[in-house]
Amino acid sequence: MIDYLKEVISGTWSLFVGLGITIRYFFQPVVTVQYPYQTLPMAPRFRGHIELVKDEETGETRCIVCGMCQKACPSHCITVNGEKREGVQGKVLTEYTLDFTRCSLCGLCVESCTPKAITFSKDYNLAGLSKEAYIFDLKAELSSLPAQTKLMPFGCKNRLEAKN
Amino acid sequence: MNCAAIKEKLTVIGVEMVSEAEYARKGFALDVQVAPHLLVAAVSVLDAEGFFIEAITGVDWLGEQAALRKEAEAKVAAEAKAQPEAEAAAGEAPPLVSQPAEQGEIPEDALEVVYDFNHYEGLCRVTIRARLPRSKPEIATISSIYPGANWHERETHDFFGIIFVGHPYLVPLLLPEDADFHPLLKDFRS
Amino acid sequence: MTLDPEIIRLLAFLVGVIAFASFNAAYLVWLERKEAAHIQRRIGPKEVGPFGLLQPLVDGIKLMTKQLIVPAGVDPVLFKIAPILVMVPAIMSFVTIPFSETLVARNLDLGLLVISAFASVNFLGLLLGAWGSRNKYAVISAGRAFSQNVAYEIPMLVIVVTLVMVSGTMNLTEIVGLQMGGFWHWNILNLAASPLMPVAFLIFFVCMLAETNRAPFDMSEAESELVAGAFTEYSGMGFGVFFMGEYANIVIGACVATILFLGGWHSPFPDTIPFFGASSVIWFLLKMYFIIFTVIWIRWTFPRTTFYGLLNLSWKILIPISFVNLILTSAMLKVF
Amino acid sequence: MSTFAQSQANETFVLNLGPQHPATHGVLRVKLTMDGEYIVEAEPVLGYIHRMHEKMGENRTWAQFLPNTGRIDYLHALAYNHGYVSVVERAASIEVPERAEYLRVITAELNRVSSHLLWFGAFILDLGGFSPLLYAFDDREHILDLLESVTGSRLTYCYFRFGGVYNDIDDNFVTGTRAFIKRLRGRMPMYHNLVTKNIILMKRLQEVGPISAEMCRKYGATGPVCRGSGINFDVRKHEPYSVYPEFDFEVPVYEQGDSMARYMVRMDEMEQSLRIVEQALDKLPEGPVMAEKVPKILKPAKGDYYHAVETARGSFGVRVISDGSNTPYRLKLRSPTFSNLSLFGEACRGMLLPDVLALMGSLDLVIPEIDR
Structure with missing residues (x-):
């Protein structure tokens, strides 16, 4: 019975850890490039046609x-x-x-x-x-x-x- | 688990030709030529040894016999031409005439089925080859021993038209259901 | 027939409630997309209007202009009733929710009972819609929604019963009235009633998630398995109404949670503090939107539970704890 | 109103999972005969993206088949390049300079990490978690930029040539790779906290889709699928090729054989690949990246050659039969996911639908590689 309770508690704790990670990312700056307005420079060896x-x-x-x-x-x-x-x-x-x-x-x-x-x-x-x-x-x-x-x-x- | 042990076990059951291929050069350790009816026996030996099946595929040797025959005749012609000088030079030359293949039944081109087996522990890839006449390519299935072979055999049937006798569900796997053509045959014209 | 002021007030409130429900349904979509975007470190809608604020408007127009396809072989009556059956109970329960002291459409004595009754009607709509659209995926998802709803109705109602016992009334305004003063008077911290009160709030929150089929319990409209679950065959406004129904249910769940546990429109600070202490609608909306923020936050963090895991969670953990809480509360009330 | 038919003993119905379905990541169709929500029989139907690479191989010269290898499995294209190029070098007995082999190992291992990252994102997406996919893609983008600066393409690489590689790396590739290794090592604990230790995911993956070692052997499963069931088989250690013997790295093996074990194998493999890349960068020798005299029109010696490489999904083998001309006589591609998927029918009998998706995700399927 004890390990059952321990599992429930460690389980809920892992849920809160997961929430902590996502909320930290919520406040961090954005990573994506806004394509039509900003464009990435292509590598010199990029193979276009x-x-x-x-x-x-x-x-x-x-x-x-x-x-x-x-x-x-x-x-x-x-x-x-x-x-x-x-x-x-x-x-x-x-x-x-x-x-x-x-x-x-x-x-x-x-x-x-x-x-x-x-x-x-x-x-x-x-x-x-x-x-x-x-x-x-x-x-x-x-x-x-x-x-x-x-x-x-x-x-x-x-x-x-x-x-x- | 070394290849030599496997080699004896295979020769014990009367397999046609077992040669120790040089792994670094060829990529597989044992090259086994098997008569179609002995295939299941050979595979069950490998199964007992704990091998797992890597792949089954086919090779279409169309035009091979013709090339062999032409080569043989060319050799014979070359010897006939070279024989008089050799005789003059060497006095008594050994009878070099190699009898041309007996005219009776010209050996038909072969459709070869290649089985690849490998082992999780020891470094020993075994390639089992079975040659089937092109007109009636039939061989026993090994999907009862290796269920994994089920799909491999269906795929080989798709591409070469080799019929695996006793296969539970020999329906085209990669080609559309109603495909009656076999693309990897050399005489396949799309 | 003379129009006495009561009817005018009631009509005005009904119009206000429906406006509130549809406005919320639209802008929760925007909030969800923005919040999900920032959790995943991208921007989210930003083209239409400043910060993409007109995006829900444009989505609404798109949904309305889309052709309402009624596939062949579908049971037309059930197919058309289902979206309405999901939307109407949600709006009906708004009638009894007190947004502030005076701002309530109809202050019923059994407000809590009305809300709980309507809460179980909305998944009937899901069931009819899935059965009516004769689609295998929909039928599977309906089966799941059915057993999930039954499994999570019980612990939710047990918690509601304990709270009714604690506050002695089912009238929502009185329940909130009892939680006057600072936040230590709120039911969530009302340890005098039962030491398990915060756990009860957690259970209520989990059941509310499961009731409205929100992740991690969105078994019925599991995108990666059942494509779109119950409303696979719906297109255009049919799907739109289903969507609004789902969001209205989330808002209802959040409102009930704030009323029962977080002291409705009372401010967390005691009334002595001049400006912040005054209780008003702002506090109610703040708490509600915080709960909705958490609901969305949970959706974009956790994977989906397995179906039997979900049922085990309810039958084996939530229900026992809620019963323990019920007995504990009655014992505490009896003793003190 | 038809009277309710007396329900027969097994009232099963057939449900088509695919070929157009969010969880199959490609065009794989699985015909599920279901009894309620339990699977009675599952039969994957293949061939929706069958392009017949092997016939293409027969009417192209040896060099012209190179772009095809990148298209067989576009997630780990460099390993497929490596497999084909090595078998032709073995046939034509071309000596590859030391530096070229090091570049091959560095780029192939980076490509393996990018393939595992994409698998990780897509797998958690199948289970319902949306955010980890975006975090994994954020990391993967760094690898794609690194490889683009060297090879010129981002997904279907055509970077290896017979006898070496297309061109050399420059210094900012080396500094960029070291920075990436430090960054990904910092991010791994976050992935484990967010996903691996999450109770919901653990319940979703433990004891789901058990595959025994015997079943792996009978179906010929290789790669993380067989390493998840306790079989220590990794072609880089089992049949050492290229310069892999010079690096020390472990092969993660888990005994349980369920989806969680296969998941953990791939997560640990990412760490091992980073170790290999780090050691390769430290010991990178100077010298040419291309063998001296590689004949323009390549005519390998007659005979039958086989070479296996370890890709992200298992052992990919190329059997080449050359008749001395400049086009291969027969080219057989042994794809690992073909065998890994063949055990799917037997593995998911009696399972629930969501568990079937957990199993299918843990097999890390790339459908064009199955159909070739």
Whole structure:
């Protein structure tokens, strides 16, 4: 009988301890970020959808239309084609579309791009009314992009290299 | 609880081939090839030893026999070509002609069922393989010994069409109820 | 037919009571969402109006404009009566509650009996609604509500009987009158009557929680098990009335607890102190809202009890202690 | 008015728990035949989120299957990355540098803590407590930020590569992780006071959903489910892989085998994972994070390979049969929750509905991992 009473008393005591914890949190400041008014800065390595890099010297893309990213992509989201123009060494990029509805942000395309012509963008609030809104024409968006001088280091060998 | 003890117990009941796979390289300690009718005996040996069932799955070896046959013929052709010089060089060459597989019944491709067992205490993962003819893939169920195998067998039936004789409720588990296709077969065209 | 002032006063009070009940029902929702938010360290509604104060208004309009769906195969009569059966008893019991010396609709001699009678009617509405909507989840939750209500009616009434014995009357105004003076005159600290009085208040509070199906006893509308319990099939204002009924019942429970134990409209300080001592409606509302704050606070802290745990708690702990309290009080009254 | 049918001996009715139900956390449907509120028969019905990862594996190259591993069990994606990457490294016998293995262990253990925190919140939510979920998410948010700063994603990671990891960590990841470890250690007593010692929860979990050691063995249950029934089986200790042997950590094992035991196993495991991360950060060696010569088009040696890893839910094994080409011939994913759930039918016979939810929550189900 005694341990039954002890259990009842320790039980009610545990209830009051629980209440004490929640009331303490009631008076503590709020933790949440009020989204539309405040936004969180994205980490430098955040993987948004991929975008073409504007080379600071030429102001053009570095893409040599080799199609490595197209082959590496598991879900065939990237379509790249270019054309030969006389007087220009190598192919010129004419179309670079990304079907973001199927992209799984795995990074195999960025990793397989030898001239480092594509990188991850930082925007995350992508709202669209139709599926077609998610077929991005990266070549067209290239003009609006700021020239990216320092590329985000990825796949670097060790921490020292990441420093510079 | 070491693998050697298990190995004898399995060979005692006349299992076809028990090989000690090198764990670090392959990931499992014992690789047991079993004739379909001996499967239940082998599994009950493991059950007695306190093994638990990890997974049951299937492998579709379509086109394997054809590849083997082509390989055999290529080897035979290579020997026939190499034989005259060897004879000239070595004088008496051992009769190297390997008789081609007997023409009678061309061995049919196999549907292999792979059972994985592991033990809570000792580090000994046992893989039991049973090869079934593709035309009539049937094998006895072990859900009576391991109730956990019930779902694994239903899933393997879904993907490969292997019929587990004596299974209490062989209804598609992951595929829709009326699914009659088996997606993991190599000749499956969606 | 000449309208004598009594009827006008009564009509005015009825309108005031219904306004009070619906205002409370709406703004308790707001208080609950705000309090739950801050306990969980987030903001809660703040878009509509300052601090989200117009949120209940907007919710009300949303509920009213929603289509009242009466699913097929439903017993139409029961389905429509149920929400009303939950709401009306709650408002009826407001009639006898004395908010202050003069502010009472109808000062009945058996006020306490009226409230206890109506308290057991509201769960009948829940039962009819669940049975009428022919939904398996609703029927399970109705079964639970039924046995839970029976289990918690008994200790509550035993405590009420002990208090009636202590104060000798069932008229709520007189019960409060007895608790004049400072807070040591309140029944909760009235150790002369019975040393177990604070425990009696605790039991009464727990029974009030269980009566109104509030966590941790919300077995009947357990979100994670029975989806929405008795009112799964209701939409629009049907659900709205159920919701208001539940909150009105909480307010009733809080009012009765303040009247019986915390000395109604009397201030905790003796009357000698000029400003604070005067007893007025403010004190009554303060105490009531403090109890409602605690009810919400408990909901957002504890998990739900098991169903048999809930019944064991009542039959094995609450009822024995309340009987002991009853006998103790009668013995103390007899002796002193 | 039909006369009241003479009630047969067992008047049972069938109740569908799911596939769209608040307590199943995904699309699992359980067909319950109930007699009143007692369960007569419970049969989980699967396949509502079946995506056939194994067929996808057969028509993708070895590297292209990496993003799939993060989608099998999105709560502990890094362990699934680890399982797949290790089996391919074993097949192609690629040597992984020391620092890469340390990074893998650090990120996988942080991911385990975030998976346990989400399980803790969702489990108490099933039992009716609302606030602990928000507190657990508050802590979990710190881990997600840490892992986002390294891997780039927050939930479905694709961070491990054959022969190492995608990129290296920087100093504020190390300081951030140490700060997080100190913070979570400070919060654990609060969780225990608020939840574990609460009399209502104790009554809700003790002696509910007993699972015996023999039942675990017969159904092949692994992870916290079998450790809650007294079986000391943790792949990190049983089949040591990666650099786990270099850390000392205990494996919490409880004997009772009820929901409370499984709950306590996971709560103690969070503490053990923090210890591992702390030791790994102290002993983090310098050096490359990627093996030198990993062939772009990977063609592992022919044969059959298996590798098991310890995820938050149990032992996840990947069996790979390669025929020397650049796509796997057969890829079998052994998911732990598939076996843990298979004992559900037998475990919850004769129980009450709320107890069934306590049992289902204590099994820590992630439905996409069951259906694959």
